[in-house]
Amino acid sequence: MFVRGIVARPSSSVVALCEPNTIRAKYYNDLLSELGASTVPVYKPEDFKTMLKEEKVDMIVVTCIDALHHLYIIPALEAGGTSARFSLSIVMLRLLHSTRPYGETNDYEHYQLQSYSGHCEAD
Helix, strand or coil: CHHHHHHHCCCCCCCCEEEECCCHHHHHHHHHHCCCCCCCEEEHHHHHHHHHHHHCCCCCCCCCCHHHHHHHHHHHHHHCCCCCCCCCCCCHHHHHCCHHHCCCCCCCHHHHHHHHCCCCCCC
């Protein structure tokens, strides 16, 4: 994960972990402690939406396999997140794009949608 990079930025902090593996969660909480940061609550994937709300998460880092990224990005966008930095397929990009209220998008997402649409034979 990106714990060291997040902790190194004065304006950033890790506020929670969403991790199904208790050994990995303990490793990252121990690392946070070693880096001088506070340990954080650990949530299971099925409690991700609860984590977003309870911990007042304003940014997420998704580190699961690529095919599952949308399971976390979409709820984060629905909870008030402002952008998804990348998407790996036109299908996923369209799915992410459809979560925007009233079809809003930022320039980066619009560029991605146009770029991927232009390179997709099934489009």
